[in-house]
Amino acid sequence: MNGISKRSALVLTALAPLVPQILGSAFNIWYNAVIIQPMLTPAGLRHRFLATIVAYNVIVFPIGIWLWLKRVHFFSKPFHLLRSGGAIEPERLAVLRRRLIHLPWYAAAISGLAWFLCIPVFLFSLFQVHGHLPAQLLWHLPISFCISGFISVTHTIFLVEIASHWGLFPVFFSGVRADLVPDVVTLSLRGRGILWAISASLCPIGSLLLLAFAPQTPGISSAWFAVFVGTVGIAFGLCTAVMISGLVARPIDQLRTAAESVSRGKLDISVPVSRPDEFGLLLGEFNNMIRGLKEKEKLRQTFGLHVGQRAAEQILKRDPGLSGVEEQITVMFVDIRSSTAQAAAMNPADVVEMLNDFFGATVRVVEEHGGMVNKYLGDGFMALFGAGDPDTRHADAAVRAGINILGALASLNESWKEQGRASIRIGIGLHTGPAIVGSIGSPERLEFTAIGDTVNVASRIESLTKTVGRPLLLTAAVQASLTIDFPLESLPPQQVRGVSEPVKVYACRTDQPLPSPIQTP
Numbered sequence: 001m002n003g004i005s006k007r008s009a010l011v012l013t014a015l016a017p018l019v020p021q022i023l024g025s026a027f028n029i030w031y032n033a034v035i036i037q038p039m040l041t042p043a044g045l046r047h048r049f050l051a052t053i054v055a056y057n058v059i060v061f062p063i064g065i066w067l068w069l070k071r072v073h074f075f076s077k078p079f080h081l082l083r084s085g086g087a088i089e090p091e092r093l094a095v096l097r098r099r100l101i102h103l104p105w106y107a108a109a110i111s112g113l114a115w116f117l118c119i120p121v122f123l124f125s126l127f128q129v130h131g132h133l134p135a136q137l138l139w140h141l142p143i144s145f146c147i148s149g150f151i152s153v154t155h156t157i158f159l160v161e162i163a164s165h166w167g168l169f170p171v172f173f174s175g176v177r178a179d180l181v182p183d184v185v186t187l188s189l190r191g192r193g194i195l196w197a198i199s200a201s202l203c204p205i206g207s208l209l210l211l212a213f214a215p216q217t218p219g220i221s222s223a224w225f226a227v228f229v230g231t232v233g234i235a236f237g238l239c240t241a242v243m244i245s246g247l248v249a250r251p252i253d254q255l256r257t258a259a260e261s262v263s264r265g266k267l268d269i270s271v272p273v274s275r276p277d278e279f280g281l282l283l284g285e286f287n288n289m290i291r292g293l294k295e296k297e298k299l300r301q302t303f304g305l306h307v308g309q310r311a312a313e314q315i316l317k318r319d320p321g322l323s324g325v326e327e328q329i330t331v332m333f334v335d336i337r338s339s340t341a342q343a344a345a346m347n348p349a350d351v352v353e354m355l356n357d358f359f360g361a362t363v364r365v366v367e368e369h370g371g372m373v374n375k376y377l378g379d380g381f382m383a384l385f386g387a388g389d390p391d392t393r394h395a396d397a398a399v400r401a402g403i404n405i406l407g408a409l410a411s412l413n414e415s416w417k418e419q420g421r422a423s424i425r426i427g428i429g430l431h432t433g434p435a436i437v438g439s440i441g442s443p444e445r446l447e448f449t450a451i452g453d454t455v456n457v458a459s460r461i462e463s464l465t466k467t468v469g470r471p472l473l474l475t476a477a478v479q480a481s482l483t484i485d486f487p488l489e490s491l492p493p494q495q496v497r498g499v500s501e502p503v504k505v506y507a508c509r510t511d512q513p514l515p516s517p518i519q520t521p
Contacts, residue, residue, distance in 0.1 A: 009167025115149030179280030324438030429462025
């Protein structure tokens with residue numbers, strides 16, 4: 001809301017009941033001129049009727065205007081104070097908010113009292129002149145004031161709501177949900193429907209029904225009167241529909257737009273909340289839902305940074321409790337050779353920088369090939385291929401990832417050489433077999449990992465890279481699971497700690513081009 005609009009908020013709220021009173025008065029003047037006045041015989045009744053109109057308008061309506069303007073002026077100083085960034089005592093602010101929510105009811109009470117009081121006042125005044133009033137007059141005079149009053153009251157509620165929600169609520173309820181204010185009575189959606197029915201249907205249709213039972217007045221064409229009343233009903237119905245659309249359709253449009261944004265993954269939205277009714281509750285809870293989704297997304301991203309995106313996805317898919325499933329997977333161990341000696345010759349900041357560069361390059365390769373980095377092991381890491389994945393070609397992915405890790409390390413070493421930094425060497429060990437994959441630990445602290453002989457053998461194979469002098473070794477189990485003809489070199493069986501029989505191993509030659517990967521259908 002711009003500055004001019006804010007300054008006019010109080011004025012527009014004060015003027016909101018004016019249009020409904022004009023509409024009700026216009027209908028009442030026509031009804032009185034066409035229907036009521038021909039019944040005012042003898043002439044004394046007509047003079048008393050006109051005199052009562054003047055006296056009533058001079059006395060009652062100014063009082064109603066004064067009461068209304070006094071209530072609106074009650075918000076003037078606090079409104080300007082809050083606009084300028086000032087503070088109001090919590091107790092007084094709570095009173096202001098409750099009165100602001102009840103402002104449409106206050107306006108409706110003044111309008112209704114002014115209109116419906118006309119019935120006893122005018123009948124009493126006419127009885128003073130003529131003790132026996134015509135039956136037609138006793139029917140039509142209350143009808144005139146009732147229809148005019150209903151028109152004025154219903155439209156007053158809607159217009160005051162629209163004006164106050166637009167100009168005053170954003171100031172008095174800045175950062176506060178209006179629907180959470182206690183001890184207030186708001187107009188519900190069902191209540192709006194009832195008022196809409198009264199304004200658009202009950203008034204014109206009810207008047208036609210009453211006229212059908214009322215004694216006929218000579219000189220009045222019922223057909224033309226019905227046409228006029230029907231036209232008035234249509235006009236007021238359209239007017240009410242426009243106001244209802246502003247009070248009902250607008251928050252629904254806001255919710256629809258926000259829901260579409262959320263469905264597209266856009267969580268940087270917030271629906272304006274300045275309604276004390278069920279729409280305010282709906283909008284407020286929708287914002288709470290968005291905040292909850294933001295927190296969960298932040299948690300998921302942070303979680304993914306610690307355990308890897310693939311591992312995070314698997315954990316979220318599974319039972320978060322203590323559980324594990326036996327799966328056929330390929331395990332990779334990666335370790336920096338002679339890292340302890342290198343670290344002793346470097347300051348801690350350089351060690352951290354070196355490890356971050358190394359992990360940044362190598363972990364990216366693992367994840368690009370569908371693997372998940374399960375845990376960091378100081379100067380190395382353990383990665384799983386095929387965990388929770390129905391694709392059985394995890395051995396292919398692991399071997400290709402290992403070769404590309406060596407390529408990424410070569411580029412990294414070249415970059416470090418240009419910067420005058422020392423290069424590093426690594427060893428990579430692969431083994432395929434069954435392992436228990438899942439959340440392992442205690443109810444208070446869990447770790448998503450894989451356990452079993454397959455993991456142990458993969459670790460031992462990585463250690464063999466130092467013995468045989470090859471950077472990438474894989475077992476016969478991996479070789480048997482391959483569907484791609486990688487350039488492998490068979491090495492003599494190696495004794496592996498924890499395994500009774502020598503293990504057949506293969507070295508992957510990196511001096512030959514890799515075969516093209518098989519595309520997934």
